[in-house]
Ligand SMILES: Nc1nc2c(ncn2[C@@H]2O[C@H](COP(=O)(O)OP(=O)(O)OP(=O)(O)O)[C@@H](O)[C@H]2O)c(=O)[nH]1
């Protein structure tokens with residue numbers, strides 16, 4: 001018989017806000033610190049995620065003191081020089097003290113409030129190691145890979161992958177048992193890559 005839990009307890013999940021990018025399409029600013037309806041984007045993401053999990057962390061590579069003032073542990077990428085979101089995942093996996101980690105980017109202020117619950121249910125139902133969000137646009141399923149629930153035990157595999165100089169998310173996730181959850185509200189995944197997109201999301 002399988003030893004899989006029937007349901008994942010939110011206390012067994014650590015949420016990681018990814019704020020370690022270059023923000024190049026926003027002029028190189030530290031995106032997580034940009035204002036969204038009176039709060040820094042990373043704080044907005046943190047508050048939304050905190051309701052869904054037992055523990056939270058932030059991954060950032062600049063202005064660490066500003067992120068620390070948000071009141072949760074902050075960890076920079078342990079590898080590379082802006083090596084991509086997987087380097088942020090590794091920061092989370094190294095510091096996570098729970099069997100599951102879930103990641104969200106800092107620049108998607110309206111991500112679903114049932115994100116983690118749905119990813120966790122799918123992970124259990126499918127016996128997967130990784131569950132990623134997806135949306136459907138014009139009949140095409142679009143994976144949203146930075147919205148990802150994964151088993152903490154995958155850390156060693158990610159270390160090996162990153163040390164081999166790889167950075168692409170899909171090539172790493174494809175090495176593991178993956179499932180996706182299609183969310184009906186594609187607009188909830190709208191992200192602010194430019195100043196204009198951020199303004200539109202605030203309107
Ligand atoms: N830790 C870490 N996170 C990253 C890195 N690059 C991107 N991310 C994160 O991945 C998520 C999605 O990335 P993008 O929307 O492309 O953000 P970005 O890289 O800051 O912006 P651009 O430079 O304009 O692409 C965001 O939450 C980023 O913070 C990186 O090198 N390290």
Ligand SMILES: [Mg+2]
Pocket residue numbers: 105107191192193
């Ligand atoms: Mg983005």
